[in-house]
Amino acid sequence: MYILGQQLINGLILGSIYGLIAIGYTMVYGIIGMINFAHGEIYMISAYLFAIFLALAGVFGIDSLPVALLFTLAFTIIITGLYGFTVERMAYRPLRGSTRLAPLISAIGMSLVLQNFVQLAQGANDQALPPLYHGVLRLGGEEDFVQITHIQIIIVAATVISMAILTYVINNTALGRACRATQQDRTMANLLGINTDWTISLVFVIGASMASVAGVLITFNFGSFNFFIGFVAGIKAFTAAVLGGIGSLPGAMLGGILLGLSESLFAGFVNTDYKDVFAFALLVTVLTFRPTGLLGRPEVEKI
Amino acid sequence: MAAKADSILVTEGVSIRFGGLLALAGISLVMRPATITAIIGPNGAGKTTLFNCITGFYRPTEGRIIFRPDGRDVVLNRLPIHKIAQLGVARTYQNIRLFGQMSVLENLLVAQHHFVNHRLISGIFQTRSFRKSEAEAVEQAWFWLEFMGMEQLANQDAGTLPYGQQRRLEVARAMASRPRLICLDEPAAGLNLQESEELNQLILKLREEHGVSVLLIEHHMGVVMSISDHVVVLDHGEVISDGTTEQVQQDERVIKAYLGEEDAEELQSVTKGAG
Amino acid sequence: MNIPAALKDSAVASLIALALFVPMIGLVLKGQSLNIQLLRALFVVAAVFAGRMLISMLLQSGLLGRLVEVIRKVLVYLSPVVGLVERRSFRFIGLLLVVLVAVPFLPGSSNYLIQILSLTLVYVILATGLNIVVGLAGLLDLGFVAFFATGAYGYAMLAQYAGLSFWAAIPLTAGIAAAMGCLLGLPVLRMHGDYLAIVTLGFGEIIRILLVNMIDITGGPNGISVPRPTLFGLGFTRRLEEGQLGFHEFFGLPYSASHRYIFIYLLILAFTVAAIWIFKRLREMPIGRAWEALREDEIACKALGINHTTTKLSAFTLGATFGGVGGVFFAAMEGFINPSSFTFVESAIILSIVVLGGMGSIVGVILAAMGITLLPELFREFENYRMLVFGLAMVFIMIWRPGGLLKVRRKTFARGGHGG
Numbered sequence: 001m002y003i004l005g006q007q008l009i010n011g012l013i014l015g016s017i018y019g020l021i022a023i024g025y026t027m028v029y030g031i032i033g034m035i036n037f038a039h040g041e042i043y044m045i046s047a048y049l050f051a052i053f054l055a056l057a058g059v060f061g062i063d064s065l066p067v068a069l070l071f072t073l074a075f076t077i078i079i080t081g082l083y084g085f086t087v088e089r090m091a092y093r094p095l096r097g098s099t100r101l102a103p104l105i106s107a108i109g110m111s112l113v114l115q116n117f118v119q120l121a122q123g124a125n126d127q128a129l130p131p132l133y134h135g136v137l138r139l140g141g142e143e144d145f146v147q148i149t150h151i152q153i154i155i156v157a158a159t160v161i162s163m164a165i166l167t168y169v170i171n172n173t174a175l176g177r178a179c180r181a182t183q184q185d186r187t188m189a190n191l192l193g194i195n196t197d198w199t200i201s202l203v204f205v206i207g208a209s210m211a212s213v214a215g216v217l218i219t220f221n222f223g224s225f226n227f228f229i230g231f232v233a234g235i236k237a238f239t240a241a242v243l244g245g246i247g248s249l250p251g252a253m254l255g256g257i258l259l260g261l262s263e264s265l266f267a268g269f270v271n272t273d274y275k276d277v278f279a280f281a282l283l284v285t286v287l288t289f290r291p292t293g294l295l296g297r298p299e300v301e302k303i
Numbered sequence: 304m305a306a307k308a309d310s311i312l313v314t315e316g317v318s319i320r321f322g323g324l325l326a327l328a329g330i331s332l333v334m335r336p337a338t339i340t341a342i343i344g345p346n347g348a349g350k351t352t353l354f355n356c357i358t359g360f361y362r363p364t365e366g367r368i369i370f371r372p373d374g375r376d377v378v379l380n381r382l383p384i385h386k387i388a389q390l391g392v393a394r395t396y397q398n399i400r401l402f403g404q405m406s407v408l409e410n411l412l413v414a415q416h417h418f419v420n421h422r423l424i425s426g427i428f429q430t431r432s433f434r435k436s437e438a439e440a441v442e443q444a445w446f447w448l449e450f451m452g453m454e455q456l457a458n459q460d461a462g463t464l465p466y467g468q469q470r471r472l473e474v475a476r477a478m479a480s481r482p483r484l485i486c487l488d489e490p491a492a493g494l495n496l497q498e499s500e501e502l503n504q505l506i507l508k509l510r511e512e513h514g515v516s517v518l519l520i521e522h523h524m525g526v527v528m529s530i531s532d533h534v535v536v537l538d539h540g541e542v543i544s545d546g547t548t549e550q551v552q553q554d555e556r557v558i559k560a561y562l563g564e565e566d567a568e569e570l571q572s573v574t575k576g577a578g
Numbered sequence: 579m580n581i582p583a584a585l586k587d588s589a590v591a592s593l594i595a596l597a598l599f600v601p602m603i604g605l606v607l608k609g610q611s612l613n614i615q616l617l618r619a620l621f622v623v624a625a626v627f628a629g630r631m632l633i634s635m636l637l638q639s640g641l642l643g644r645l646v647e648v649i650r651k652v653l654v655y656l657s658p659v660v661g662l663v664e665r666r667s668f669r670f671i672g673l674l675l676v677v678l679v680a681v682p683f684l685p686g687s688s689n690y691l692i693q694i695l696s697l698t699l700v701y702v703i704l705a706t707g708l709n710i711v712v713g714l715a716g717l718l719d720l721g722f723v724a725f726f727a728t729g730a731y732g733y734a735m736l737a738q739y740a741g742l743s744f745w746a747a748i749p750l751t752a753g754i755a756a757a758m759g760c761l762l763g764l765p766v767l768r769m770h771g772d773y774l775a776i777v778t779l780g781f782g783e784i785i786r787i788l789l790v791n792m793i794d795i796t797g798g799p800n801g802i803s804v805p806r807p808t809l810f811g812l813g814f815t816r817r818l819e820e821g822q823l824g825f826h827e828f829f830g831l832p833y834s835a836s837h838r839y840i841f842i843y844l845l846i847l848a849f850t851v852a853a854i855w856i857f858k859r860l861r862e863m864p865i866g867r868a869w870e871a872l873r874e875d876e877i878a879c880k881a882l883g884i885n886h887t888t889t890k891l892s893a894f895t896l897g898a899t900f901g902g903v904g905g906v907f908f909a910a911m912e913g914f915i916n917p918s919s920f921t922f923v924e925s926a927i928i929l930s931i932v933v934l935g936g937m938g939s940i941v942g943v944i945l946a947a948m949g950i951t952l953l954p955e956l957f958r959e960f961e962n963y964r965m966l967v968f969g970l971a972m973v974f975i976m977i978w979r980p981g982g983l984l985k986v987r988r989k990t991f992a993r994g995g996h997g998g
Contacts, residue, residue, distance in 0.1 A: 035772045045602070052605045055612045075601075082597050094977045102980040104718050104775055105933055109972030112926055116966040121603045130610060231922060235780050242773070273791040280780035287773050288765040358881055388883035402874035404981075405867070408991050412864070413871040417883045419864050423892075426863035427856055437864075441991060458990045480882050 005139075005146040007268035008261060013152050013221065015260020016159035020214035021237035022244070022252035023166065024084075024207025030247040031183045031203045032096075037107035038087050040234020041114035042208045046080040046215030047225040048122060051129055065132065076216055077209045084208025085201055087114075093197065111230075119227040129223040155217045162213050163253060166206070170249065179203060183247075232276060236263075239283040245296025254294060310371060311336040311484055311516045317356055317366035318540075326352045328540040329366065334484075334533070337510055339517040341527045344537035345560060350520045351397060353537070354486050357518070358394050359384040372483045389417055393482035395473040397489050403462025407453065407472055410461050411444035414479035447475040451505065467498045471505075478509065485509070486518045491526055499523065503530050528552070536560065584634035592627035599623055674944075678847055682840040692839040693911070694955055699843075699850045700908050701947040705931040706853045706940075707900025712929065713937035714866060715893035716873025717767070718775040721782025722928050724762075725898040727789060727920035728755045729905020731796060734804045734915060744807035748906055755902020756895045763894035767887055782925055789917040801916025804909040806838060807845065814838035846907045853900060854940055860896070861938065862989055869893050870938075923965065930968045933975060 021043050028036045053075045057068040091110040095103045135150035170176035181189040182199045190196045219225055236259065244255025259279060267275040286293065312334040319327045327349045334340050342350050355361040357368055359382055368379040372391045379387050393414075402410050412419075420426070420436035448454045451471045456464060461472060470490055477485050487506070491499040507530055509515050521527050527534060527548070534551040536544040538560040544551050551557055596619075604619030605612045636642035682692055704726060711719045732751035736742040742750065766777050789796050796802060806814055812825040814837055825841070826833045860866045868889045871879050880886055909915050931950055935942030954964050 033772075035776060037775075048607070049601055051607055052601050052612065055607065055610060056601075056605060058610070059612060079597055079601060082594060086594060086598060091973045091977075095980075098976070099980050100771060101712070101716060101718055102976045104772060105929070106973045106976040108720065108926065108929065109969040109976070112965050112969030113973070116963075116969065118602065120962060120966065122607055127607050128609075232783070235776065235783065238776055239780075274787065277784050277787055280777075280784050283780055284765055284777055287769050287777060291769060291773070360877075360881075383885075384880040385883050385885045388881050394881055396878070400875045400878040402871045402878070404874055405870055406988050406990075409867055409870075409988070413867050413879070413884070414882045416864055416868050421864035421868070423863075423865060426865065427859045429859070444991075445993060454993065457993075458988070460988070476882070 002140055002144040002146055003268060004265075007264045009146060009148055009152065010268075011261035011264030012257060013155050013260070014264055015240075015257035016155055017214045017218050017256070018233075018237050018240040018259050019253040019256025020159060020162065020217075021211045021233060022241040022256050023210040023249065024204075025238050025241040026244070026246050026248060026252040027179075027203050027207050029241070031179065031200055032092070034092070034103045035107065035238065036087075036092075036204075036207070037104070037234070038091070038110040038114055039207065039211060040230035040232075040237065041111050041118075042080060042084055042087070042230070043211040043215045043233055043237075044225070044227060044230030045083055045114065045118060046076055046208075046212035047219045047229065048118060048127070048227075049076045049079050049212070050216045050219045051127060051225075054129070073213075073216055077212045080212035080215070081205040081209045083114075084204040084211075088201055088204040093200075111234075115227055115230065122227065124227065126224055126226045129219060131223060132220065149221075151221050155221060158213060158217055159253075162210060166210065167249065169206075175199075175202060235283075236276075236279050239279055239286075242283060242291075242293055243286050245293030247297070248293070248295040251293055251295035258294075309335055312357070312371070312518070313367075313369040314353075314357075315367045315369070317353070317363045317368060319352060319356060319361055320364045326540050327356065327363070330537070330540070330542055331366075332535050332542060332545060334516060334518065336483075336516050337514045338532040339506065339510055339519060339530055340533040340535060341519045341521055341531035342535050342537060343521065343524075343527055344543075347539075348537040348560075349540040350537055351488060352540075354394065354488055354518075354520065357387075358392055358486060359387040370484065388480065388482075391481070391483035392486065393477035393480045393484070394486040395470075395477055395488055395490060397492065399466075399469050399473055401461040401469055401472060401476070404460055406458050407461050407464070408441070408444050408448065408457040410472060410476050411447055411479040412440055414476045415440045415443060415481075418481065444479060447479050450478075450508075451475045467494050470494060470498075471502070474502075474505070474509075478513070478515070482515060484516045484518060486520075488520045489522060490519070491521060491523050499526060506530060580638060584631060584638060587634050588627050588630040591630040592623050595623045595626040599626075675847070675851060679844065682836075682843060689836050689839045692836070692843045694951065696839075696843045696846050696907075696911050698948055698951040699846045700904050700911065701928065701931060701951055702850050702944055703846075703853045703904040703907065704901055704928045705935070705943045705947055706857045707897045707904065708928050709857065709932050709935075709938065709943055710860065710869070710900070711893050711897035712932050713939070714861065714873065715869040715890060716771075717890060717893065718771065719778045719894070719897065720775050720922075720925055720929070721762075721778035721780070721785075722897070722901055723920050723922065723925040724778075724782045724785040725755045725759060725901030726905045726908070726924065726928075727785050727917075728758050728898075729902035729907075730804075730909035730915050730920070731789060731802070731905075732902065733906045733909045734802045735795065737805045738802065744805070744906075744910060748903065751906050752899050752902045755905070756899040759895040759898025759901075760891060762898075763891045767890040767894065779922070779925075782922060786917055786920055789920065797916070799917060801914055803914045804912070806913060807842065807910050809841060814841055842907075842911050846911065849903060849907065853903070854944075858940060865889070865892060926965070927968065930972055933972055934968075936981065 021039065024039045024042070025036060028034065028039070050072055053072040054068060057071050062068045062071060087110055091106045092103055095106055133151055137148040137150065137153070139146045139148070170179060178189070178194045178199045179202065181192070181194055182196045186196050189199070237256065240255035240259045241252050242255065243259055244251025244253070259282065262282065263275050263279050266278045270278075310333045314330050314332050316329040316331055317327055318325065318329050330349075330353060342353065344350055352361065356363050357379065359379065363380055370377045370379050370387075370390060370392065377390060379390075379392075382390075402413060405413070419440045420433045422433075425433040445454065445457070448457055451474070453468060453471060453475070456468065461469070464472065470493070474485075474487065474490060490506070491502055494502060503526055506517060506519070510517055519527070519531065531548055534544075534546065534548055535542055536551055536554070536557050543556045543560055544554040546554075599619045599622050600616070602619075603622055604614065604616045606615055607613075633642065636645065678695070681687060681695065704722070707725075708719065708722050711717050711722070729751050732754050733744070733747040736747045736750060737744075762778070762781055766774055769777065790799055792798070808814070808822075809825060812828050813822045814825050824833070825831075825837055831837070868879070868884050871882075871884065872886055872889055876886055879889075908919070912919075927950060931943060931946045934949070935944075935946030950968070954961050
């Protein structure tokens, strides 16, 4: 019982992270219909940036943890967003209207570039941050208990806040309207005076920012990372996006949490070594039997 | 249906619903072999939707589509697209769908895929029967290029052809798949007067010389009236008129559908006044 | 010339570069402290500024346009030559064959060189297989390494547990790889093209995880050793098995390890030629045309009576078979394999060979395979930059010439005769 509870908590945390990364896949897919393979690398970069800025805060002598975290978070989000912007600008924008395969291959290329760039710049070793914060909440008795760290609570809270902000922006602001219009019909949006190029850039920046929140939170929680973490996280988050229905924002979060929970339960009760295999198998199953996901709308091909 | 005996295609109350929208509402029509049947109607009347039902891209919600290639009935409703094509239904598209990076002649070879020897081993070792079958397919391709007057373009990439030639190639490709019924979706769209006139002659020739039945969607009334044997008028997913060109031309419902109620009256008064 | 505009563009670019690179390149994590290397970052930013400036100037003066035009012209003039080679590829391959067969017997040859060339040829086999899937059928398979691993581990395990010889293992392993391709293809090929890419990526990763974790069978991360192939029962190892006759004994030669290298090399060479020959035939066969047609327009294909699922499946299965055979040779050549040879990077390398060589092209794939394996050998100090450069090249090629550097010349048909 307590093990189940603990696995559910862990799954929820993992799922929030997947969901945040999945937002980037789902938004980009929604607006230009491509899988941004380099998105996982963006997440990886944000983990590095977080550690770098945190160390920099130390260099500047910022001692208060909350202040240091806010400083770090702000810079990480901005610079990661800029990475998202640059990737779109350099590798995808020149390919609008090219063949179907071209953006995919370009994205693979970009993913290799980012991975190896970070490896060359920061070294191939695993990086580790010491635990920043130790607070723990225990539910249950002396022997059996469910343990929730304060960081885990922060993760859930941060995820909810980010999602709330994103939902507000998309539904209630001019920027969000431009995004939705471009997603519906790019040519028409263009004719109505929306700068669709900028809107697409903006979507990449938003996606990257959400991924950077995930990168910050996960580094905050686990403390260790390397230049290769984007690969598996990317596939998992994509699985989450597909599970929830690609193109749908609530779907991405729902898919992320479902994937996180089921993966965590699988790891806890079946086998830890094969938890990735389980996630990929889930991806294949969903795509085979319900390619539109849980909340997605079916795609109608125009003939 | 009594009319079934001498027919190539029969639709019986074909309806299709997309969400709340009833795109086709009980279309029944009978098409006789070796005739040219035109389907006309205002934009959004459901013409291409009907094509998509016949060729298997959409599944009708209700009704039956019966194809009679050799006297026996085949219900197309549940068949996959490629099976319908293999039975002898070919089509062209409003937005041209050629294999752009393949040569013109190769486009015609692809169309003959299920007639040629496509076994892996024979192809890799180029057995005698394989070479014979390939030579025949190439010969057949040349035949259709000649028919369309495009021999000199045989080795060009299909995607680099001028628009008019692409339209022709699409018809040739459909014919190379040896259909009994060919569905042409606005073949004259975007063509100039001369090109369109040439295309009419070719379509007539297809029927005369190759006995193929032609189902035609066309907006250009001149084309429709000059070559069709039979005209079906759709509006809002329903058949509002069905008959020979003369019958349809005189049908008031058709005039109304095209011009709208008030415009039609106005037109009548204007023509009266002028007369 | 509008220098202020060029300056402005370059300034914007270098500002962005400054923000991107100062933290990432300039501040290197060292435990919890930072190793500050601002100079390194500023150098890169300066390079971005200079590069952007150069591009602006070239663009404004029309020089870039002219430069691109010149390169395009050179490529256009080159392509009939390559086209000739493509169409007469039997002669071309014949010539190349003579050279490649001669290499081991030339004075400057070494076991090392033979080993590198063998690896290059394995990549040619793999890339030819992937070229069927990506180049002809237009299906982006990002998990091709799975079939490569199947081949290598298939041979190793068949030898270890069933005592099968190299020669018996080749067809069997090829069959297993084909079956795997089929098995993966069945659910996957009905999917939207982009989904296919990510699912195959996941599949490649599943195979690697299985190899790492099934320690009892695969040896896990420690790997598994592979027996050396024999020639009609003649062994090439110094210490022979019970009752086995050595190659050197049979021919009355002194024992030399290079016999083994040369033997395996020639073996791989023979199979490479066969693979290329099959690819060339496939490209001009009905099934090859159907693959290309599917790549161009799936809807039109279906409406012409082509069963798109089986057609795609055949491409996938054949590609997998090539991958499996490539794996067997890789294992035989290395003598020892472990999961680290079968990561996603390997899939990416094979894909970049296909992309850089020009999708669907034979000559291109051979040249690109040579470039990708031989260049890092020549420039050892830049080895770490290899994948970075491949990635950049993939992006660049997709932007500039998505069809590959050299356009594939199509078979031409003459009236009344057969194609030439």
